Amino acid sequence: MHVTRDFSHYVRAAGEGVQHIDLAVEGVHCAGCMAKIERGLSAIPDVTLARVNLTDRRVALEWKAGTLDPGRFIDRLEELGYKAYPFETESAEVAEVAESRFLLRCLGVAAFATMNVMMLSIPVWSGNVSDMLPEQRDFFHWLSALIALPAAAYAGQPFFRSAWRALSAKTTNMDVPISIGVILALGMSVVETIHHAEHAYFDAAIMLLTFLLVGRFLDQNMRRRTRAVAGNLAALKAETAAKFVGPDEISQVPVAAINPGDIVLLRPGERCAVDGTVIEGRSEIDQSLITGETLYVTAEQGTPVYAGSMNISGTLRVRVSAASEATLLAEITRLLDNALQARSRYMRLADRASRLYAPVVHATALLTILGWVIAGASWHDAIVTGVAVLIITCPCALGLAIPTVQTIASGAMFKSGVLLNSGDAIERLAEADHVIFDKTGTLTLPDLEVMNAADIPVDIFELAGRLALSSHHPVAAAVAQAAGARSPVVGAVEEAGQGVRAIVDGVELRLGRPSFCGAEALVGSVDPEASIVAFSKGSERFVLSVRQGLRPDAKAVIAALKARNVGIEILSGDREAAVKSAASALEIPEWRAGVTPADKIARIEELKQRGAKVLMVGDGMNDAPSLAAAHVSMSPISAAHLSQATADLVFLGRPLAPVVAAIDASRKALHLMRQNLWLAIGYNVLAVPVAISGVVTPLIAAAAMSGSSILVMLNSLRARSTSREIV
Amino acid sequence: MEILVILVPLALMLGGAGLVAFLWSLKSGQYDDLDGAAWRAIADDEPAPKAPAKR
CATH class of the missing domain: 3.40.1110.10 (Calcium-transporting ATPase, cytoplasmic domain N)
Incomplete structure (x- = not known):
């Protein structure tokens, strides 16, 4: 039988007579690898571009159309000692990358404007105490407006849009007070400049945007990186199948190019990438990834097979019923949908903070205006003071408090072999006080x-x-x-x-x-x-x-978790004898065997009722619904696709230690996030009375704002020093 | 104070040049691989580019 590899699905045209392919490469981690790969691939004649992206662990290749077979690059990389897989960029990732670039552009514009406006503001501040002419001051204010207004209109887009979306949906978020603060500050400054007033707040408004954009960009960048890693994981799992293209001819094609009704060949030792029915052949298959059961199942004509099953002994021909994992076990799909709906109710720390924040700030500003009017001040002065309150309370530090910690903590987790799948996973993991392990593939290798x-x-x-x-x-x-x-x-x-x-x-x-x-x-x-x-x-x-x-360190990890006062239990779909021996080896008193996916969810719900926050660690397809139902979930890299996509965190390698490392890192991160929020609140408590009293000058506003932001950023850096003694 | 007539436009132009340079570097993909770029700076022999490399 003749087998060919077909990569045409991944190759795209890049300009005239040039073809392009992206490969995800395993094991690239240093400059040496980068140089070796680029040199090795460039040596192939007709290759016009070979460039490694070390951040995303990918290689971009271009060559003269029609001269080379992409399979050759993969073989060449294999010779160099790297496993490579063709890679298809998901649309979600494209969107993240575009968003990330847009934020960076906004940040560039805002930073430029901040620096230039500040250059104009400093002469005004020093001129106010010396002998600046009012005409000169007005001139500088007008110049500031000329820079700040267009820059804010451009760089403020992310906030204005998000605030508008929230307002149209009749809710509020952190961006609403930000947008109101920035717009009022700029508007008031223009009015003041027209009236030749002494103070204008162009610098404060644009500086606020700059600091917030830093936080926004860090947050976005973390998500982008996670997405890139997830994309690579999908590619590294080599979702290909041997499809019959003729009676005796098979072609190794990506799963995306397989349609229901196609016939694929499943050889011994291969993992099935599709759902289907056996039409010819007889073999034993290992369905442990789907059911948790380690005993092999006999497959013969008519037996359904699911993506993730491993073929053990004989060769099978399978008629595809669904190429993606869309159909799998109907029960798992249903449970998963329910569990995912329940999960989206979690409210992030930042959202909770902003929900409290916006009404308090706006009420304070309003009360300030009314208070001054009642005390006999003119409406003009009262409004100026009110806006100053808004500027001083604008959630600059608040906007940085969480993303900076998240970025640094996720970097620290990345180093200890844990990848984040969702942004709020850190907060939820930090709260976990009960761990449920699946046995097959999680506690065991x-x-x-x-x-x-x-x-x-x-x-x-x-x-x-x-x-x-x-x-x-x-x-x-x-x-x-x-x-x-x-x-x-x-x-x-x-x-x-x-x-x-x-x-x-x-x-x-x-x-x-x-x-x-x-x-x-x-x-x-x-x-x-x-x-x-x-x-x-x-x-x-x-x-x-x-x-x-x-897993080599499973026992030590269990002991470490116990030392952290975390409840532990095993829920496995495997037979009682097998689960019992693992539980006794690991000294876990609580275990259940032969558990169905629905039972697992029931157990999690029971624990939830008791107020426990459950961390579910599992890898099988049968674990996917419970991974979604748990407060937070983790999967090993070897897990079934569905489980990995559902889990909040994914850990790499053979040891189980990343589970403890992740818990430690997230607890520390949550602690720092809370601390940052308190710092931001403390700053407001100190600054707001000053603003209400009406003595705030633009100089004080700028100093207070940048001071609190820098303090919060420095505090976040402490998340980097993860304790080394994990187990 | 007539010096302002020169200094202010000069300052704005310098700042503007910095912004344009930043936007250009962003557009040409120089922020796509920050980890790799850090290493490339100290790599001793880059393979000679066979063709104009950038898209």
Whole structure:
């Protein structure tokens, strides 16, 4: 059978006679990698551009149309030691990137205007105490207006739009007081300038926008980065399938290019990327990612298979019913929808703060105006004082309090192997006081391990590993990997469903089912979870027990969580014996086995009723609804797509330690966010009476505003020093 | 004070030039890969560009 790889789905034209492809690359993390990749790819003739983006971990490639097959780039990167996958930019990411650029442009304009207006304001402030002529002061004010008004009109767009959206929906958000403050400050300054007054607040208004845009940009940038990582993850999971393009010809195509009704080939050791029904072949499939059950299921004609299942022994032909994961198990879809609806009710700390903030500030300003009028001041003076209150209380520090901490905390989490999927995850994770773990793939590693390698002579184990290289069976792959085998045994023959055999130096070697190797007698009291594979060399017989091992640091992590006074339990869809042994190994007294997705949600609801904030850590498709139902959720990188998309955080690598690291980092971040909010409030408490008393000059406003903003930013930087002793 | 006639436009022009330079650098994608750019500055031998690299 002839297999071709088809990348045409990802290639796009970039100008005349040039084609472009984006590849997501695994393992690029330093300047060395960057130079190596760019040099290696540029060396291919006809390549016109090879540029690594280290932030997004991607390579952009361009070449003369029709001269090269994109598969060659992937092979070349493989030779260089990097795994690369074609990458398709999602529309959501395109929007984030555009938004991020727009904010940066606004920030540039606002910063330019701030600096220039400040340059004009300082002579006015010093001139007011020395001998500046009123005409000169007016001239400087008019110049300030000339710079500040257009700049504010442009750079204020993000706030004005958002405020308008909120007002049209008859709600309010932080941008409403910001917009009102900026517009009133500018309007009042223009009126004052016309009347040759001493004070104008152009500098304060535009500086406010600059500081707020810094916060807004940081927030946006964090989201953009998260989105880019999520996009890469989707690409790295190599969503391709072997589609039949002719009776005997298959093509390796991306899932996006597969339609319902197509027929795909599923070889042993491959993970199914589509939902469908088996139409030919017989095999065992591992559905642990979907159900949590570690026992293999027999698949034959008519058996439904779901995306995420691993094919174990035989080759299957599958008719596709849904290429995406749209149909999966109807029950999971329904549960997931319900859970997601419930979740959107969470209100972020910033929103809660602004909900309190806006009415208080506006009432204070109004009372100030009325108070002064009653006290006998003119309407003009009263309004000027009222606007000064608005300017001084404009939530400059408040707008920075949360995004700066979030940006720095997410960077710290990124370093310890945790990626954020949603912006408010930090706040919710910090509140978690009860952790529910799924067992399969979460507490245990997703790949198989040889448990009794130490009992087997080294040379025998090595030989078994080399023989195992000739089989596609996942258990054999685990043996080969455990033995560190590199060179396959020459002349090995695989007998489907039985094992592999070969003759080396006149001695027959066999690896496979115990019956295949004549080793049934050795299979005794081994644990129920393990798969047994036998190896025979001549008349010598050995058995290897292969199973999913616990994550290396699982026990230490559980102990660390207990030390942090967090409740722990296991909810697994697997059999009782398997869950029990894991629970006792980890010293977790609370566990439940054979739990359905609906039961998991019921348990989470029960805990919620008791007031617990649940962190759900799971990887299977059966966990997806409970991941959405929990207060906050986490998935390992090896999780099913759906779970990963639903989880708030994703952690990388084999250890479980990132779970504790993330909890620690988020608790610290929440602490700093609260502290920042208090700092901002404290500043207002000090500054507002001054503003109400009517003695605020533009100089005081500018100093107070920048002082509080810088204080909040400096405080946020403390989120960077994460404690190293995680476990 | 006649010096203002020169100094004020000069200051605005300098600021404006800075803004234009910033907008140009943003447009040409110089903020797309901040991590990579930090390393590129100290990389010793960039592969020689085979064609005008930027889109």
